[in-house]
Each structure stands twice: as structure tokens, then as C-alpha cells.
Amino acid sequence: MKNLLIVSFALAFITAPIGAKGKEETAISILEAMPDKLIVLTFDDSVKSHYTVARPILENYGFGATFFITEGFTFPTNKVDYMTWKEIAALDRAGFEIGNHTRDHMGVNPKTVDRLEVQLAAIDARCEEHGIAKPISFAWPGNGLDMDALEILRNHGLRWARRGGFPEYPRGGERGFPYEPGLDHPLLIPSAGIPRPDYTFEEFVETLDGARDGKAVVLQFHGVPEGEHPWVHVSRATFEQFMDYLHEHDFQVIALRDLARYADWNLEPKDPMAIVESRKAKLAEAVKP
Ligand SMILES: [Zn+2]
Numbered sequence: 001m002k003n004l005l006i007v008s009f010a011l012a013f014i015t016a017p018i019g020a021k022g023k024e025e026t027a028i029s030i031l032e033a034m035p036d037k038l039i040v041l042t043f044d045d046s047v048k049s050h051y052t053v054a055r056p057i058l059e060n061y062g063f064g065a066t067f068f069i070t071e072g073f074t075f076p077t078n079k080v081d082y083m084t085w086k087e088i089a090a091l092d093r094a095g096f097e098i099g100n101h102t103r104d105h106m107g108v109n110p111k112t113v114d115r116l117e118v119q120l121a122a123i124d125a126r127c128e129e130h131g132i133a134k135p136i137s138f139a140w141p142g143n144g145l146d147m148d149a150l151e152i153l154r155n156h157g158l159r160w161a162r163r164g165g166f167p168e169y170p171r172g173g174e175r176g177f178p179y180e181p182g183l184d185h186p187l188l189i190p191s192a193g194i195p196r197p198d199y200t201f202e203e204f205v206e207t208l209d210g211a212r213d214g215k216a217v218v219l220q221f222h223g224v225p226e227g228e229h230p231w232v233h234v235s236r237a238t239f240e241q242f243m244d245y246l247h248e249h250d251f252q253v254i255a256l257r258d259l260a261r262y263a264d265w266n267l268e269p270k271d272p273m274a275i276v277e278s279r280k281a282k283l284a285e286a287v288k289p
Contacts, residue, residue, distance in 0.1 A: 031263065064255040065255055071123070098133075140161060143165075147273075160186055161186070164191050165192075174193065174199050178216060181263035183269060194219075205245070
């Protein structure tokens with residue numbers, strides 16, 4: 001309860017200057033309260049098993065999900081390990097969200113950020129060719145971040161963007177924090193769990209526990225499994241076990257864009273890094289003897 005109060009005060013503080021302008025205030029008032037047990041399911045890198053393994057399982061349970069599409073790696077020629085655009089279009093028609101993950105899986109940093117617009121537009125063009133609406137969600141390739149990219153993403157029409165567990169946790173890890181609307185910038189939504197081969201069922205269950213008190217748990221999967229990058233994948237059996245658990249325990253599983261029901265994509269904290277720094281400080285405090 002104490003934590004909840006702190007969050008509410010912080011929210012009021014951050015939203016006040018924006019709400020005072022009037023426009024967003026109306027948008028906020030129609031939002032639903034974020035329910036407990038809300039899970040956002042995301043899949044990166046256009047991996048074939050997203051279509052062959054994940055799709056039927058998600059359809060069976062009525063789960064939503066976002067598939068972040070890139071033509072990077074060996075996507076153009078390797079149709080054993082990567083989806084075809086026909087398969088991506090079928091995911092879209094089945095009601096799943098198609099998100100932008102840049103044409104070349106381009107890590108965004110000060111040296112590459114000038115090329116971001118072209119990289120985004122290339123995926124939009126492919127979507128248009130295949131009858132898919134222009135994506136409104138983005139995932140940062142390699143989970144790297146560059147604050148100069150925020151304006152480019154916004155101007156491109158992107159509403160939501162998902163990062164990894166970095167910067168609170170080291171890049172390349174499997175852990176992160178649950179998403180807190182109003183505190184997390186909508187273009188810097190953290191992944192709370194990034195399941196890889198070593199990720200255990202116990203860790204998964206523990207991660208899900210973060211989906212309460214106005215916070216949502218965003219999960220980042222790669223292949224289930226995948227051929228080219230097996231060090232980031234999970235096996236089919238593990239993926240089935242995880243999805244069975246979500247179903248059996250009545251979690252609500254949605255795509256990233258579906259957050260719009262509970263959070264305002266227009267609402268940007270004044271300092272996007274404030275919540276990140278406060279979490280890092282808490283982590284540092286926790287490891288002190
Ligand atoms: Zn990726």
C-alpha cells in the first residue's frame with residue numbers, strides 16, 4: 001500500500017504540467033485502471049517458429065502478442081529460420097500486432113541514429129506491400145538505447161517502444177522491471193523478463209508476480225526455438241509450459257498496442273531517466289551488506 005501511494009503521488013506530480021494544457025487530461029480520464037495479471041507478450045526478429053510454434057498456441061488460448069519484424073540477419077534468403085512476408089501478413093490478419101524492429105536490426109546509437117528514419121520506413125513499405133497497417137510499436141534492436149532517437153520515433157508515428165532490462169540491469173541479461181505507466185516513457189517500456197535457455201520456470205513465475213498494483217509485465221521472447229541464435233531462444237516445450245501457466249492462472253495476455261486501454265502513449269515523463277535512476281539506486285541499496 002505504501003508503494004502504491006508513492007506511485008500515485010509521483011504520477012500526480014509528473015502529469016500535472018501536461019494535464020494543465022488540457023488536451024491530454026481528457027484522454028487520461030477515459031483510461032481504464034490497469035488490472036492485475038496483465039502481461040504484454042512480444043516476439044523479436046521475425047523467427048520462423050513465431051509462425052509455426054507460437055501462433056497456434058496463442059490462438060488456442062486467445063492471447064494477444066506483438067511480433068517485431070526485421071529483415072536483418074539472414075532473413076532475405078533463409079526461409080528455414082525466418083518467416084516469409086506472407087506468414088507475417090497472416091499473423092496480422094489473425095489479429096496479432098506487427099511492430100517495427102528496423103530493416104537491418106540496426107542497433108540505435110549516436111553513430112547510427114541518423115539512419116533510423118530510413119530503417120523504419122523500409123519496414124513500413126514492406127508492411128504496405130503486404131496489406132499490413134503502418135506499425136505503431138517499435139522494439140529497440142539489441143536492446144540498446146539512444147535518447148536522440150525518441151524524437152525520431154515520435155515523428156515517425158510510433159506510440160510505444162519496448163526496450164530490454166537495460167539500463168537498470170546489464171544489457172544481455174534476462175531480468176528487468178515491470179512497466180509503470182506515467183513513470184516509464186512510452187518509448188522506453190522495459191521488458192520485465194527476457195527468457196533465454198537458462199531462464200527457469202521459477203524465474204518466470206517470479207517475474208509474473210510484478211503484474212500488480214498498476215504495473216504490467218512485458219515479456220520479450222526470441223525464437224521458440226530458433227536456428228540462427230539459439231543462445232537467445234527457448235525450447236518449444238518451455239514455451240508451451242510458460243503459456244499453459246499464463247492460461248491456467250488467468251493472466252490477461254495482450255499486444256503492446258493494447259496498452260492504450262490503460263495508459264496514455266502521449267504522456268511523457270519530464271525526465272525519462274528519473275524512474276530508471278531511482279530503480280538503479282534501489283538495486284544498489286539492496287546489494288549493500
Ligand atoms: Zn532483435
